[in-house]
Amino acid sequence: MKFSQRVMVPVAREPLWDFLMDIPKVAQSLPGVEKVDQIDNDTYEGTLKVRVGPISLTLQGKIIMEQRDHENYRATMRAEASDRRAAGAVRGKTSMELKEISATETELLVETDVNILGKIGEFGQPIIRKKSEGMLKEFVENIKKQLVAN
Numbered sequence: 001m002k003f004s005q006r007v008m009v010p011v012a013r014e015p016l017w018d019f020l021m022d023i024p025k026v027a028q029s030l031p032g033v034e035k036v037d038q039i040d041n042d043t044y045e046g047t048l049k050v051r052v053g054p055i056s057l058t059l060q061g062k063i064i065m066e067q068r069d070h071e072n073y074r075a076t077m078r079a080e081a082s083d084r085r086a087a088g089a090v091r092g093k094t095s096m097e098l099k100e101i102s103a104t105e106t107e108l109l110v111e112t113d114v115n116i117l118g119k120i121g122e123f124g125q126p127i128i129r130k131k132s133e134g135m136l137k138e139f140v141e142n143i144k145k146q147l148v149a150n
Helices: 013-020 023-027 119-123 125-149
Strands: 002-009 033-038 043-052 055-069 074-083 088-102 105-118
Touching: 002 125, 013 023, 013 088, 013 105, 013 125, 023 033, 023 043, 043 125, 055 088, 105 119, 105 125
Parallel strands: none
Antiparallel strands: 002 105, 033 043, 043 055, 055 074, 074 088, 088 105
C-alpha cells in the first residue's frame, strides 16, 4: 500500500530539516508512539500502540535511517515492526523531501510504501488506508504545532 501526503509547514526549510532528523523528537509527534530509544546513529527501537478497526495493536520494532541528503533536503527511512498477540507485522519505507516555498514556508512531501503481513493484513486495505492517512495527517499537524510554537 502506498500513501502520499503533501503539506505546507509555516517554518523555514532548515529548522524543519533539523527537527525531522531528530527521530526521538519527531516520534513525539506521531500518534500512538509510546517510546523510542536510539541504538546507533541510524537505528532506533520503539513501540507504537494503534487501533485498527476492532482491534488494538502494540507494534514493536525498529526504524532505520537509510539516507540523509541534507544538500537536497531528502531522507529515507525503513521501519519493521510486529505485534505478537495479533500475529502480524508491518514493513515499510518512507521518504520525505522538503521544498523551500519562501523564507518562512516549506513544502513537506511524505511518501510511504508499506506491507502489512499476517492477521493484521486481513482487515482490508480500505480500513488500513483510512487509519494510516489519518495518522499521517495528525503527525503533520503535530509537527506544525511543535515548530510554530518554538
